[in-house]
Amino acid sequence: MRLFEYALVSGVLYGLFYGFIGVGLNLLFGVMRLVNLAHGDLVVWGGYLAYSLTTSAHVNALWAIPLSIPLALVGGLILYLITVPRLRRSEDTETSSLILFFGVSQVLVALATMKYGTNQVTLPELGNPVMIFGQPYAASLVASAALAVPALALFYYYLYRTRLGLATRAVMANEEEAIASGVRVRRVATSAFVIGVAFAAAAGPLATYMLGGINPTTGGGLTITAFTIIIIGSLGNPLGTAAGGILYGLASSLTQAYAAPWTGLVPYALLLAVVLLRPSGLFGRRVRVA
Amino acid sequence: MASGLAAASLSASQSAGASGNVITVGTLYANTGSFATSSMPEYAGLQFWVKQVNAAGGMYVAPLKKKEHVQLVSYNDQSDPATATTLYNQLLTQNKVNVFVADFGSVLTAPAVTIAKDQKHLLFDITGSGTSFFSSGPNPYVALTSLPVSAVWPKPVVGLLSSLKIKRVAILYCQNDFDQAQAAAIKGFLASEHLQPVYFQGVPTTQSDYSTIVQAIKGANPQAVLEFGYPNNDIAFLNQLKSTNTHFNFVLTPFPGQLPTLFSQDVGAKALAWEYTYAVPPIMRVNKVNLGLGLNAFLQKFAPGKESTVNFLNVAGYNAGLAVQAAFAHATSMSQLGIRAGLTAVSGKLQTLEGTFALNKAGAQVGELLPVAQMVPHGAGFQFKIVYPATAAQKAMVNGTPKYPAPRA
Numbered sequence: 001m002r003l004f005e006y007a008l009v010s011g012v013l014y015g016l017f018y019g020f021i022g023v024g025l026n027l028l029f030g031v032m033r034l035v036n037l038a039h040g041d042l043v044v045w046g047g048y049l050a051y052s053l054t055t056s057a058h059v060n061a062l063w064a065i066p067l068s069i070p071l072a073l074v075g076g077l078i079l080y081l082i083t084v085p086r087l088r089r090s091e092d093t094e095t096s097s098l099i100l101f102f103g104v105s106q107v108l109v110a111l112a113t114m115k116y117g118t119n120q121v122t123l124p125e126l127g128n129p130v131m132i133f134g135q136p137y138a139a140s141l142v143a144s145a146a147l148a149v150p151a152l153a154l155f156y157y158y159l160y161r162t163r164l165g166l167a168t169r170a171v172m173a174n175e176e177e178a179i180a181s182g183v184r185v186r187r188v189a190t191s192a193f194v195i196g197v198a199f200a201a202a203a204g205p206l207a208t209y210m211l212g213g214i215n216p217t218t219g220g221g222l223t224i225t226a227f228t229i230i231i232i233g234s235l236g237n238p239l240g241t242a243a244g245g246i247l248y249g250l251a252s253s254l255t256q257a258y259a260a261p262w263t264g265l266v267p268y269a270l271l272l273a274v275v276l277l278r279p280s281g282l283f284g285r286r287v288r289v290a
Numbered sequence: 291m292a293s294g295l296a297a298a299s300l301s302a303s304q305s306a307g308a309s310g311n312v313i314t315v316g317t318l319y320a321n322t323g324s325f326a327t328s329s330m331p332e333y334a335g336l337q338f339w340v341k342q343v344n345a346a347g348g349m350y351v352a353p354l355k356k357k358e359h360v361q362l363v364s365y366n367d368q369s370d371p372a373t374a375t376t377l378y379n380q381l382l383t384q385n386k387v388n389v390f391v392a393d394f395g396s397v398l399t400a401p402a403v404t405i406a407k408d409q410k411h412l413l414f415d416i417t418g419s420g421t422s423f424f425s426s427g428p429n430p431y432v433a434l435t436s437l438p439v440s441a442v443w444p445k446p447v448v449g450l451l452s453s454l455k456i457k458r459v460a461i462l463y464c465q466n467d468f469d470q471a472q473a474a475a476i477k478g479f480l481a482s483e484h485l486q487p488v489y490f491q492g493v494p495t496t497q498s499d500y501s502t503i504v505q506a507i508k509g510a511n512p513q514a515v516l517e518f519g520y521p522n523n524d525i526a527f528l529n530q531l532k533s534t535n536t537h538f539n540f541v542l543t544p545f546p547g548q549l550p551t552l553f554s555q556d557v558g559a560k561a562l563a564w565e566y567t568y569a570v571p572p573i574m575r576v577n578k579v580n581l582g583l584g585l586n587a588f589l590q591k592f593a594p595g596k597e598s599t600v601n602f603l604n605v606a607g608y609n610a611g612l613a614v615q616a617a618f619a620h621a622t623s624m625s626q627l628g629i630r631a632g633l634t635a636v637s638g639k640l641q642t643l644e645g646t647f648a649l650n651k652a653g654a655q656v657g658e659l660l661p662v663a664q665m666v667p668h669g670a671g672f673q674f675k676i677v678y679p680a681t682a683a684q685k686a687m688v689n690g691t692p693k694y695p696a697p698r699a
Contacts, residue, residue, distance in 0.1 A: 003505055003509050014499065109322060110322075118323075118330060119552055120552070122556040122557070129533065129534045136535060138501065138533035138534055210498075212498045212530065213522065213529070215327070253501070263494055
């Protein structure tokens with residue numbers, strides 16, 4: 001029973017972090033139908049920023065989160081201007097973006113290898129374990145979950161409480177109708193892209209803790225995880241992203257507890273089940289076809 | 291795979307002396323991906339051997355009765371077994387190398403083993419010690435050069451557990467040949483003493499989250515915890531223990547002994563205190579050799595002034611080169627079986643900085659057995675103490691007694 005309790009709490013905490021990872025990708029895919037295969041690599045670069053801060057300035061790794069946001073906004077805007085306008089003119093945006101961002105991913109991996117080498121890097125633990133229901137959880141795990149909650153809330157606020165968010169949802173639902181309604185799609189797309197990149201970079205320091213360290217190729221697995229979460233939870237819905245993350249975290253944690261050899265399989269079996277039974281995701285709305 | 295091929299690059303070493311009388315040695319390395327940490331130092335060791343041999347005018351090739359220079363032909367497999375499969379084939383069919391040397395570890399060696407058997411081409415397997423490579427009877431085309439076959443590794447660990455009267459053992463392993471073989475071997479050894487592990491689970495080799503697993507192990511109340519993984523697994527597992535202040539009286543992981551600098555940086559000396567690992571060179575120092583450099587000389591020449599940065603994988607890469615050198619020096623012909631006959635001739639007699647090189651009929655290394663070491667706090671860091679030998683001959687190397695139960699750091 002103690003193990004079950006631990007797995008549940010751990011699954012929820014990890015799940016919130018996974019939700020954080022999924023937010024940025026959700027925006028990019030939901031708004032622009034861009035398959036950003038470099039999403040995980042952007043997260044990893046956020047982690048490397050934290051590593052640089054802790055090794056050179058000896059400050060708490062979490063300072064990298066606020067620092068990464070303006071850097072990512074600028075970097076994201078540059079990346080957007082170089083890539084996205086051309087992509088959106090292509091006949092098949094999704095396929096073209098998949099190829100293009102695969103290239104971006106490889107570049108980010110190569111740059112990380114040149115800068116940081118191939119070895120795994122870790123961050124100093126944030127503090128003593130936190131006791132929850134009498135059991136110890138890593139301080140970094142609790143901090144990650146605690147930071148993921150406001151991040152997800154911010155995402156919710158942006159989508160449902162701002163004019164830009166309203167326009168974003170309009171584009172997500174139907175781009176042509178949004179244009180006809182006077183929505184400035186390019187502005188929405190730019191915002192969604194840079195905000196998505198900023199969310200990815202901000203999740204980086206937390207990912208370094210959650211994954212036991214990062215190396216230049218860690219991003220590939222993270223991208224797959226993020227796609228899994230947003231598909232489980234449904235596109236464009238922050239609650240769905242949180243729920244997808246928590247479900248993924250619980251599946252992973254409970255499998256670790258009771259069927260460790262299946263840890264790599266169960267979350268993806270869950271994905272298959274969701275896709276087959278509810279293709280629009282747990283929180284997705286039915287698609288209007290006419 | 292396409293990406294791997296696109297990025298695969300022929301190393302500069304091929305262009306040097308691409309024509310003329312040279313012995314070509316093909317190999318792969320991984321400069322990205324999860325095995326880069328281990329592959330690159332191993333590759334550096336092999337490159338060092340080539341440099342040393344060529345500086346000495348080449349290596350003696352018995353069938354030609356003269357010395358020949360060595361040319362290394364190498365490609366980057368990016369830690370991807372599928373890419374490695376294509377590139378190993380390329381080494382044999384396009385580059386037509388005389389012999390080939392596998393990349394690091396069982397995962398990247400597995401495709402080479404299959405190709406070596408199919409194409410009857412001699413493979414020097416440096417660290418791919420998966421039992422399955424050597425379990426299908428006599429095999430003249432694969433030779434394990436630097437580590438004993440995985441199933442043999444844990445033998446001294448069992449001896450140590452037994453000497454400490456430990457009966458409740460938890461075993462966590464990654465699902466690959468290397469780790470599964472060790473886990474199965476320990477389980478078998480325990481069974482022979484009518485004991486069952488209190489925890490015995492495999493996890494994917496990509497596992498990075500050990501939070502709940504550690505609690506599950508804790509719940510089994512073991513006296514000893516053995517975690518068999520690759521470096522990234524070991525690091526994540528040990529950091530999980532650290533971040534939750536989880537203490538076990540006996541913890542063993544394979545890689546801190548091979549990559550002590552990396553583990554010091556990523557896990558920290560405090561968290562490594564009193565942990566056990568396999569003692570490999572340079573922890574284990576062999577200076578009495580009949581081929582190549584002894585360990586002390588190797589350290590000085592490989593990294594002058596930075597001897598402490600040299601790790602086992604550097605040694606392993608160099609040692610593979612020595613095995614190639616010995617094979618050609620005693621080869622009966624230039625055919626693959628003729629070169630392999632050279633290895634058979636030196637088996638049990640060749641003394642290198644890794645100890646006695648000895649192969650069984652299946653090509654498994656049975657000579658270079660590894661003692662067990664414990665990491666003992668020393669100032670702000672730690673030092674390795676060999677606490678249990680793998681052979682009677684290694685008893686002289688023992689320089690510490692196991693501290694059990696491990697004190698809390």
